[in-house]
Amino acid sequence: MTVDTAAARGLLLDLIARRSLTPDDAGCSQLLAEALAPYGFEHEWLNHNGVTNLWSLRRCGRANAPLVVLAGHTDVVPTGDLAQWTSDPFVPSERDGVLYGRGAADMKSGLAAMTCAAQAGAQTDLNIDLAFLITSDEEGPARDGTRYVAEVLRQRGTQPDYVIVGEATADEQIGDRFIVGRRGSIGCNLTVHGVQGHVAYPHKADNPVHRVLPALTELAATIWDEGNADFPPTSFQISNINSGTGATNVIPGQAEVVFNFRYAPCSSAEQLKQKVIDCLDRHNVRYSADWWHTGEPYYTPAGRLTEAADKAIGQVTGHKPLHFTGGGTSDGRFLAPLGAEVIELGPVSASIHKFNEHLKLDDFDALCAIHAALLRELSQSLG
Ligand SMILES: [Zn+2]
Known part of the structure; x- marks a missing residue:
């Protein structure tokens, strides 16, 4: 089952068109929730102090199936001086195969790709429970978003086994590296x-x-x-x-x-x-x-999750990705302490937080395929 690329691109455009400046989710999570609902996901809203948090779970029906969490944020950083943008940052605009808009790389493309990959995966015989953890408080204080939801999960005894954060992690080309830890x-x-x-x-x-x-x-x-x-x-x-x-x-x-x-x-x-x-x-x-x-630092040594990501990226792009630990902090730091292996895998990061933030549409299609292949590989290796 492959990703419906046209639908995925449509979802991405709808997300970018929403002015979701931290902590305003601007309806982005609702869009994702609506996209997931027909595929067996059950939503729980864990909003906290003005931050929108969606926890959405799909059980595969197998007892004690591993729990794979797909995590990300709908909020974006401010645009800065609008005169420096070639087109309105909240009107997604395509020029020469490149999509421009705030959040195109960080990280509405990651959310749209993971959502459509999960839709595709849900139409197959998955051996894993899948959950989405989506917040609108990553670019700001990062207190009432993933950190809060992680605490709720900890109190409930919900233990994610694997976490994939869809942050922009590639260096120059899609699939050339992903993150396995942060200092x-x-x-x-x-x-x-x-x-x-x-x-x-x-x-x-x-x-x-x-x-x-x-x-x-x-x-x-x-x-x-x-x-x-x-x-x-x-x-x-x-x-x-x-x-x-x-x-x-x-x-x-x-x-x-x-x-x-x-x-x-x-x-x-x-x-x-x-x-x-x-x-x-x-x-x-x-x-x-x-x-x-x-x-806190986190670190996922080579294992099932990194191997599945290597294979998925190899299948789609032919690259052997670098396992990277550089860069600043991310919400991965709140999820690793739950005992989960965490990686971050997303599009090219070069334009994030800048004027004219952008993403190649071919890269987006590849990203959708990578996330779909990753779920398939994980399901097979854990099944
Ligand atoms: Zn981000």
């Missing part, structure tokens, strides 16, 4: 306390810059881990240092330092934080610290 991020605003005084009387002052520099030198030279086959080593970067009154004869009373870790899954946020605290204590630094932890 975590933790940072700190550090205030180092000293005692202000005259530079001529240092014994009556306590210079916070002198206190913290040896500690920072040690932190900057530390090897935190070695990374692994798919992740580069954890990196520590100082982004800001500020101190001083502007006067040349005053020892400052405090210093401010901002630093950030992008960390591989072989380190944990707690470990990194503790190592920093130990280092500051060893150097007798007096400080207060304001830590911010914006994302």
Whole structure:
């Protein structure tokens, strides 16, 4: 059973035409729900604090079938200066086989492709339970969307086995890479306390810059881990240092330092934080610290899900895709902790968040075929 490409393109145009700026779903999820309903999907709306969340489940009828979740967001980032767009970002416009519009790549094409792939899969004998998790809060605070739904699922004991996020992940050509993990991020605003005084009387002052520099030198030279086959080593970067009154004869009373870790899954946020605290204590630094932890890492090692994606992409495009762990954070970080293997697979990401966001229509057709093949491969390998 192949995807009805004309219907898929129609659905994509309908989605782009909706002005769904975070957290406004603008009826996008309703369109997807209507497309899925005739294929045995049962909808549950888990809206929260003005964010639209759709959980839609189709059971295959087999006991203890694995649960595969297709996840994505309907919200888009603001257009920016409309004069920079060749055509209205919310009027999908085709020129030379390329479709222009906000959300064309991030990620209304991913949602339309997964929806139509699920329709096609539902007309075959699937061995997997399928669910959609669709939110309108990915580009914003990301609190009341996937994170909230993941918590609801956790409380219910619903355990997704495999998650496919339809975010834009390809580099130059459709199918050239997909994401198997993302690094975590933790940072700190550090205030180092000293005692202000005259530079001529240092014994009556306590210079916070002198206190913290040896500690920072040690932190900057530390090897935190070695990374692994798919992740580069954890990196520590100082982004800001500020101190001083502007006067040349005053020892400052405090210093401010901002630093950030992008960390591989072989380190944990707690470990990194503790190592920093130990280092500051060893150097007798007096400080207060304001830590911010914006994302846990996740990692899906080679296995059934990545193999199915490799095969599906190979069948449709002939590519052997790169397994990639770069880029910023995504909603995958909220789903992996449920115990699921997570990948992200979607169109070319080059134009996302930019003026004249676009997608080649041939790429969209290929993406539909890839998602359909992926469901088929997963169903076969798990059945
Ligand atoms: Zn996105």
